[in-house]
Amino acid sequence: MAFSDLQPRLSTVLRPTERPWIGLAVVWLVLAVGAALIAGELARRQAEGDLARQAQAGAALHAAVLRSELEKHRSLPLVLAQDPEAVALLTDPGPARTDQVDRKLERLAEQTRAAAIYLLDAKGVARAASNWRLPTSFVGEDYSFRPYFTRAMQTGDAEFFALGTVSGRPGLYLARRMADADGRVVGVAVVKVEFDALEADWRGSGEPAYVADPSGVILITSVPDWRFRTVAPMSDAQRRQVLTGQTLGHDALAPLPFRTADARPALVTAAVDGPPESWIAASADTATPGWTLHLLSPAGTAILVAVSNARAVALLAVTLLMGAVGVLLRRRQLAEAQMRAEEAARADLERRIDERTVELRAANDELNRQIDERRAAEAGREMLREELVQANKLATLGQIAAGVAHEINQPVAAIRTSAETVLAYLKRDDGEGVTRTANRIAELTARIGSITDELRAFSRKTTSRPSAVSPDEAIDGALVLLTGRLRASRIAVTRAKAPSLKVLADRVRLEQVILNLVQNAVEALDEAGVAEPRLSLSVAATGDGVEIVIADNGPGLSDEIAGALFTPFVTTKATGLGLGLVICRDIVASFGGELNTRPSDAGAVFVISLKAA
Structure with missing residues (x-):
């Protein structure tokens, strides 16, 4: 029975009962x-x-x-109390001196952004003020009744927050007693x-802030x-004590319509420019004696x-x-x-498995046959590559045969001449001459032997694995075979050896x-007809490798x-096949190296990069 035949039966069996779901x-x-209530409270x-x-x-x-704003202004009365011109004005007032001090106080108020700076004499009369140009100038006004004057005269300095008697604007008055050189009090x-700018900044932050004095009266506020x-x-x-020296409105000293936090922040409800909202009330000491800053941060939405x-x-x-429980x-x-459906489907599955097994076995046999054919093709390709390398080697030997023959003919001719010379020395019974000429013959035969050994070794078919090889020795062997060709083409050869370097390669x-690269260079120089042909071969270490x-x-x-x-079959020679450089790159790649060209302003540059042994 197929699995599709079981679907109608399964739809009846799998229909859920209602009781567990209710x-x-x-x-x-x-x-x-319960979770929503608990989580909401915790949150x-x-x-x-x-x-x-x-x-x-x-x-x-x-x-x-x-604190920063107050400290900046607290230094002003102290400086003025020690200013010689200010003291001189209160000691001996005069029109010229008054004008000079007025202008100084005006500049000082502009620089420090103070609302007003003025000097009172010992009777409380203003003798100079920063607002001397304005209709509301303090000059000539009597301020002896102001608490900051009486306190400063008694204790030396005073701070008093009040409404201005002329401007009606609230502010903090900072007073300092002044004395002349003899210590007499002069004013x-x-x-x-x-604090208009400060209050505006507080309003812009969206968090109401206010400062209360020791009596709990709000002096500075963004509301x-x-x-x-x-x-x-x-x-x-307490009201009478606070109102002493003050002129306040009828709503003054009324309590705020909400509870203010004491030491720790607390949640309060207050109406600020709108309906009541929830706020977090916090407070901080301002370092001014008794002043406390209060801040309301919005809390309801958060x-x-x-x-x-x-x-x-x-x-x-x-x-x-x-949902997991329901699943x-x-x-x-x-x-x-x-479980019942699986029993019915198992029999059908076993039947299908048997059928599929037969198909897989046939496919496996076909795959093994293809693998054997591929291996045979790989072996044939490798053999063909080796044969191609060997054919290239023999073709190269054919190209340099004339030069090698000329190299061998010269020492052979010299040996014949030396043999005739030995006979002549023997007839004259000149033993020293015979010895000298025989040594020369030995040197010439050794030279012929090195050339023939190099030819025999070069022509031998080899498939040895890479080992430690001296690049200089490989270059020496190639140059031995090409000496005649280089001499015939009058090519100057320069070498930069590195005898201590070894590379992983087959010599x-x-x-x-x-040899292929040098021969290509010789042919290029001959075809171009270079006046002073040159060829350079160098060996150098580069990091963990060696470059030729x-x-x-x-x-x-x-x-x-x-x-x-x-690219195979791409060549610039009229009779070339375009396989030499391809075979050379393949040989270098079998060593784990690379064969590339290098850009040059003059001539061609080939670089063989190999791993250091």
């Missing part, structure tokens, strides 16, 4: 609700903690900026600092409606997003868990039906490659020829 749905609902706490740390860091940063130097309100309700006595995400993840996790339940229902085959460079000063290689130089 129970699974109830469990999923209970777990989902809310985690989000509040993260927001509290961020708010605390933001409050510390705002406090640092405020007070006052600098008024306004103008909160200025001179309090962080907590005040008693009547907490809502964190809780929503946590609940979504919890629901997803519970759903995935119940297991479904698999359990399918297990028995699948005879490496010699065959060098063969260069001539012939016409060189064009880009078109260089690109197809190692």
Whole structure:
């Protein structure tokens, strides 16, 4: 029975029952609700903690900026108290001196961005001010009633935050007592600092910030409606004490409509330019005695997003868990039906396996036959390659035979002449001459022997594996066979030897490659008719390899020829087959090396790169 015949039966057997699935749905609902509630609460706490740390860091940063602003201006009264011109004005006022000090205070206010800088004499009357040009100039006004004047005269310096009596703008007054050279008190130097720019920066950040003094009165704030309100309700006595020396509106000293955090950040609800929202309230010390900076960081959206995400993840996790349980339940229902279906399908599968086995056995036999044929073809190809290399070698010997014959004829003729000379020395009974001539004959025969040995070794068919070979010895062998050809062509040969270097190669085959390349160079030089033909052979180490460079000063290689130089049956010779360089590159590749050309401005350059032994 085929497996497709079992499908109608399986669809009936595999239909799930309803009871387990109803129970699974109830469990999923209970777990989902519980997990969402727990995850939401944990996420809310985690989000509040993260927001509290961020708010605390933001409050510390705002406090640092405020401290920097205050420290910059606190130095101004101290400098003015020691300024000789300012002291001289309060000691002996005059129109010229007043004008000079007014201008100095005006420049100083512009440079430090102070709201106002002015000098009060010992009676509290302003003698010079930075706003002397304005209609609201302080010059001539009596400020003896201001707390910062009385405190500075008593204690030496004072700081007082209040509304300006002329401008009506809030600011911090920094006062310093001034004395002449004899130590007599002559007046007070006052600098008024306004925080409009700082408050604008706080408003731009989107996080309400405000600074409260030791009494809890808000002095600096990014929300103008909160200025001179309090962080907590005040008693009547506290209100009277704060209002001393101040002129405030009817809403002043009213508590803020929300609870302000004390030492640790806390979640509060406050309305800032809109409906009430959730904020994280944090505070930080400003280093000004009693001043505390408070910062509100938005929290409602972040907490809502964190809780929503946590609940979504919890629901997803519970759903995935119940999905996995549902899969297991479904698999359990399918297990028995699948087991029966497998028994029915097993018999059909065994039958198909038997049929397929017969087909595979026949295909395997055919594959083995093809492998044997391929191996035979590979062996034939290798034998053909060896024969081609040997044929190239013998063809090369045929090309250099005339030169080698000329090299042998010269010492043979010299031997004949030397033999006749020996006979002449014997007739004259000249033993010394006989010995000298016999030694010459021995040298000539040795030279003939080296040439014939080199020919015999070169022509021998070899398939030896690469071993340690001296490149210089291979070059010497090739030059021995080409000495006559080089001499006939009047080619100057230069060598750069490296006797200590060894390469992995077969000496005879490496010699065959060098001989082919040198012979090609000789033919190129002859055809070009170079006036002073030169040929250079050098051996040098390059990293972990060795390079044999063969260069001539012939016409060189064009880009078109260089690109197809190692392509079979591509040649520039009239009678060439275009296989010499292909065979040479194949021989070098069998050593694990490379044969390439190198660009040159004069002549052709071939480089044999081999592995160092």
